Amino acid sequence: MLKENVTVIFDRKKQVEKRGSGKVELRIYLGRTERKYISLGDFPAEKWEKFASSPQVKAERRKCEQIVGAMELLGNEMTIATFDAYYYGAEQRPTFISSPKKIAPTKYKVKVQPSINLIEYMKEHIEAEDISEGTRKHKQCTLDALKRFGKIQKLTDLTSNNLVAFDEWLHDGTRSDVGIHTYHKHLKKYSHLLYIEGKIGVDPYTQVKFKRGECKEREPLTEAELQKLRKIQLDEKLDKVRDLFVFSAYTGLAYCDVQAFDFEKMTEQQGKLYYIDGSRIKTASKFFTPILGPAMEVLKKYKFVLPKISNQKANDFLHLIETALKLNKPLTFHVARHSFATLALAHDIPIENVSRMLGHKNIRTTQIYAKVLKTTIERHAENLQRAIR
Template structure:
């Protein structure tokens, strides 16, 4: 297929409704390339009665009209030269590039990683005022670092192939799971959208690309497994501490970032003497209203004088998420739990155990701080699948006998 020829035109015109103080109309120039255009004032004026729109010149015979027409002729010649130079240099060819050169400077193309870093700095500023959570900021910064494994490039050179190669790089080189790779590509897509909105690129490189999410099984602890965890004696202090925090989350439904930021002021007592945790989620800012069970209060009381809690003004001495997950792997092994324990499984366990014990979906959504009950219904599917699997095993034991 023959490549479509680029279109290019220059138009001189006046604005009759924006007259200058002396009554002249300001003269403007419009550059159009492939349907896109930009306008600029030429800092010249003309008597609107002498302007010929068809010829794009003044019909006056006075000295000022002659000088204006000479200026327009030289401007026209200069714009054509700039246009030709951009083509010869293989540079970006659009109205903005031509106009920038006309005003005396060639615009440096916007670079992907440079803009990505600038956007990440904004996320860091939002983090300081609570506009985003740390996990979001770290994921965007990690995306930018992964892009650093390839040379920085102008936005206009990013194409469909680059996006697909980046996704493959995440899967193969970084060993990212399907859904994790999707998140990194989603971060890239947001910056690409920003570039498109600012006119730094014309074609969306994500056009026609669809990243399919992989269905994942949300693991949770059964009552028996959680009881085993609670009753286990640990002689190693760090394991006992991590186990206590995991159990606390299993009894409250708090996510890792929320339990790490839990303070005494988040705990209240109602008129009936019932204890509550009222706290906005770090991730969504949705308010959680959670009954503060006595078993959870006993754990918190155990660490009330812990140096870390006193220094930070928090309820529990929560370690980093990485350390927590590392120690939880040890704990699962010691307790004989054949599941990959992570901090988030505690939240899943809370939701599933609450459902299994007859707590309504609406109440669980309120406790977890979900803004949409559809999110909460995921746990109902987990429960249904677990029941189906167990009944399937039962059916195999008591199948029909011939």
């Protein structure tokens, strides 16, 4: 269980027995060792809990949580001095920080002026942030959606009512719930940043919550379907896309990593197998995965230089292949990665190893990718039955 950054405590210095009352304080955790205490007043033991649940204490606690969150978000030093600069500046809004030299709000510099509109503010930050190009593109999608929505352009437009209207606009049937949550996640970051910088008086995301929704489960290809895909006769264009899909399905690489694959620079041989040792373009996380037989056949076919094709075209052609195969499931390039994860689990590779092969930062993501097949459960159940006789 994660530790809360801000907690309400009573009588830290054990004064109740001596004085009949003790201090109610907020304890703020700043890193592993730093602690900041803010006194909220003296109360008898029988009254402090009621005070601790009062609206004013909740508001004070929420303010401190936002400051700690902003410090983490902006990469500030987690020290009492840094917290105090934010906290005591916050008492005098809208001029949150009296001097920009006290705390650098970001690790990068932007040309944003306090009077600039929200679209320009976000654009400047997105261009300046030290993030992967994939993340930058996703944030640009959020910015483009805001432009099309049209009702949140200026800082004064950033209200809880407009956020609800934006959410309703996003739910037009063309986006998944998880995708919509990503739009909110991006906008929420800049809303929170504006609040911390004192450019808006209230962070509207503290006044409204949006459900994340559930991921739609992608159907991976079974081993039999992968065999069928490998054997089907296709024309030249579809053949190349099929080969790229097969390479992904037997290495676990995502589309962008397949397109960036360099055999000479990214592989090493261990025993009879070659392995790809690289970093994911999307997340920069490391992965180490084998080049299984069908993937090696693809490499040899193209003399170890894979064909190049856009993601959109690849998916368009995969839909044609889906029809040719008479599959009862959508076929997209990302299904190949899911198929690899499911195939690996079906052959008893531990999920921790599958996670490393895919370059996931946590196993929860791998659990979404990999589907445990009924046949795997049945086989393990039979083994268990034999073991307990």
